[in-house]
Amino acid sequence: MKIFLFSYTILVSYLYIPAVSGYLNLYLSLPEVQRLLGLHAELFYIRKGVINNYALNFVVPIPSNIDSLCFTWESLTPGQPVHYSIQVDSSNLAALPTPKLNISDAGVISNTVQTFQISLPCTGLVEAEVDIKIKMNIMLTPENVTTLTFRRKKICLELEKSTAYVSVDSLPPYSNSVNILYIAICCAILFIFILVIVVTLYHVKGNKTRRSTENGSGPTTTTTTFLAALPRNSVNVSSYGSLKRMPSYSLIEERSKDLQDKITELSIQRCRVRLSSIIMEGTFGKIYQGSYTTEEGTEETTIVKTVMDHASDVQISLLLKEGMSLYALNHKNILSISRVSVEEHMAPFLLYPYKNYTNLKLFLQKCKVSSEGVHHTLTTQELVDMALQIIQAMQYLHKKHLLHKDLATRNCVIDDKLNILVADNALSRDLFPSDYHCLGDNENRPVKWLAIESLLHKSFSPSSDVWSFGVLLWELTTLAQQPYIEIDPFEMAAYLKDGYRLAQPINCPDELFAVMAYCWAMSAEERPTFTQLNVCLQEFYAQLTRYV
Template identity: 55%
Template sequence: MIVCNASVTLFRSSTQRLFFFCRLSAELYYVRNGVLNDYALNFEVMVPAEIKELHFTWQSLAGRPLPYAISVQHSKPEAMHPAFLNISTSGTIPTSTQTFCVALPCSGDASAEVDTVISINVTLNRATNNVTRLNFKRRKICLLGHRHHFPQNDGSASPGGSSRQGMASPGRGEDESAAMYIAISSACALATLLAIALLACYLRSNKSGMHNSSLIRESRLGSSSSGGPFLAPVPVMSCGGSSSGSCASSRPRTAASSNFPATNPADLHHRIAQLTIQRCRVRLKSVVLEGTFGRVYRGSYTEEDGLEEEVLVKTVTDQASSIQVSLLLQEGMAMYGLSHKNILSILGVSIEDHTAPFLIYPHQGYTNLKRFLQKCKLTPEGVAHTLTTQEVVDMALQIISGMLYLHKKRLLHKDLAARNCVIDDKLRVQIADNALARDLFPADYHCLGDNENRPVKWLAIESLTQKQFTTASDVWSFGVLLWELTTLAQQPYVEIDPFEIPEYLRDGYRLAQPVNCPDELFGVMAYCWAMSPDDRPTFPQLQVCLQEFYTQLTRYV
């Protein structure tokens, strides 16, 4: 694929679907200011049965019209007639923004998925024969008895991409009024251009106020910080005891909501005081996870009325430094005061003199999601559970639900990954904080010479290079988490040195499509990894998209 050295912009208009089965209002750029979007070009996008036309908007920014040649090829002629174009098969790309239409007429004689390739050759320099070739892959769904009607080609198409009534490619069709089609095509083109103009004006008028908006439509909550997730870094704090050791009484373990995130040690101390419980009410049973400086225990907590409940306990070993203790408390308190079915919120904290602090979480049969996925692989001991695509999508939807709640609370996770989620035997997923994650999963974190251990292979490009975190960077991490779900927790970019990851991403490389991963699901992942944060989908859009895909999957069960 040759990168354009002249300025060309070509994108799919916002009137059509963006994510396969998803009805999203967005624009998919294939060429922007002369740079090809290889990922967009490589997608084989599904075109539902009810969609019979594709609209593309293009413009030459080189100061002159650029010659082009366009053709459409498709398989299974018994299911679809030859495609129609409302522009000529050769001409010049206009210097003003214009929209052209590609009609995909189903014959109605058979049900099939028709592979269609729209090819456009753009001549950048006739003297050197420099030609850029663009291939747009589509898979058109045609249904038996569902016939699309288009007028016969009259050969009157005009070059340059303007929407005219002439059809460039010959094809069969029913005898209908050409005037009716002219009116419909013109209205579609006008509506598309108007929508694009309104969207551009809206973005320009709101760009300056994006960072001050309360939730930015729950999709672009901005933050820039090099500190840990949720909470600003706090100085090393002492672990002075707040408990007398008596079990006569205990403070309530449920605190009311407070402002997020905490910005000073006093607020952190206040949160700990609100959740403090007596150590003697906690009983450790077995080690669930263990690292060099941290451990996660399965245990129990006894209420004042004698009722005992299963809990998970995070703590540090005797080798842990005061800095690691402070980091455990800081990151462990991230879920303070949150209540959502897909969020694992902390129940209590136990801090006593000369002992390691305990962070207590509800257990309810949960296990670490990454460890669960690894057990789903074929091993000598067998397979713990064979995940279906439907189950993977359902788990992803649960994670999206939790992330929507966090962002509504004006919180960023900054370390969304399978290792920081838990799952039970009914495949109910909860997002957890990342306390002890660096110690328990050291292979997932790397230091790039800046004395900061980060999840390099899960971070968005702007988080790596500029330490900028937004809801869009959480979306990037969600894409990697979705890749983990489909690969059963394989290590991302396993062959790439962590120091090379920023340059690797800058050059346009991304994770490959997993084996047996549907194109629809991989398409969602890849859009999460768009270079520009503004080009990534939002969590509300991802929820709509995956919910519709999940509905499609259930129809085959």
């Protein structure tokens, strides 16, 4: 039976807790996060009544050797009781009986910090992936009920397969002790033999090193990439250049030397960077507005992307790799990285030019009618102009033989004059977790923006960027609604293969929706190029201006 150890999803059926003086904390404690994820941090689902959407969607496996889950919570309203009810279900009772709680199924949340446990003991009779549903109802008043539903997968193994044993009673006592003696003698001889070989090799290597030193040639320098497989505290360096003298343990497989050279070219001293305010923040990453002092003494306003101290080395590697994807590109509609700072025991800083930019997705969401009013009312003419700017950026990228692979409004920025710049996707998984999904391959991907061939075969081309642009155009016309919101990510491939696509948005002109539909042709060869899209939308833009 094929077992996927790293696939589970957490779904939330109701994603808002009214702020009543921040009446609840619900989180995984530091020891629990250490046990499940190996991270030195707490993971909050609800902090002072505010739900952390990223934490609720974060992928955490439950391997066979873990037989319980622990949650920590506390009520922050001493004068008003917060009631709860919990229901836990197992999809395979033969492999895992109904999980048990060490607290009552319903009651009142304590005003002090309380940790409760859900036991997950496998029977050992069946090998299976068991779906576990944990449903929590949190009630401040009978009318104020919040429901959180967690869906996780527990790996259960057959005891016979996971534990091989022989009964001692079935062996003769004398022969058993003699066998143990022989085994011990053989192990001792083998250990001595290995020790002799190691000492001999060390002696020979030392002689070679001394001879090479006497001949005037020093040891060679090993070129490596950013260390992603080693603990960060084990990297004892003062600058990125020092990483080149370390063994190669990297997750960045392709063009690693080229990436190192780029980072070295952009490397700056950390003391020249000053952080001012947080623009966006996720569970593991942050984007700051800050400033950089040049060697001439002038101060430049900048965007700084970085990760928090508890971020893993894999996340640091992704930040560097994805942040450098648009390196050295010079176009008015592309936001390219300008500087990098990597220093000892510190999270890397990625610096970008800043001219009062706002994330395009967040900007579009503010354009919707809300209780705070409308931030900006966009006209069709303005939307088409924004689309044309993105097309021009993509034309430039493809001319440079580069693919974006994650084109979406979340990876664009906009200024006060509606100038658009296409940016890289560094930190996007952390800052926009609901836009990315894991389909059982332990890789978060923008499933609902991907072309059919990218989804099925991880095949990318200029035509797959065109498909993503069609979804981006749909985002523009819907003011950043979630595409395919009613479709399960695991069903996306079948849904697209059956010919289904996004519906025409309300108030979207037929000409604009026709452009989207062309971008979503099943065959990559039938999709338009960005040059053809540019001509088409330029004509439509000219028609709009005639009537204004």
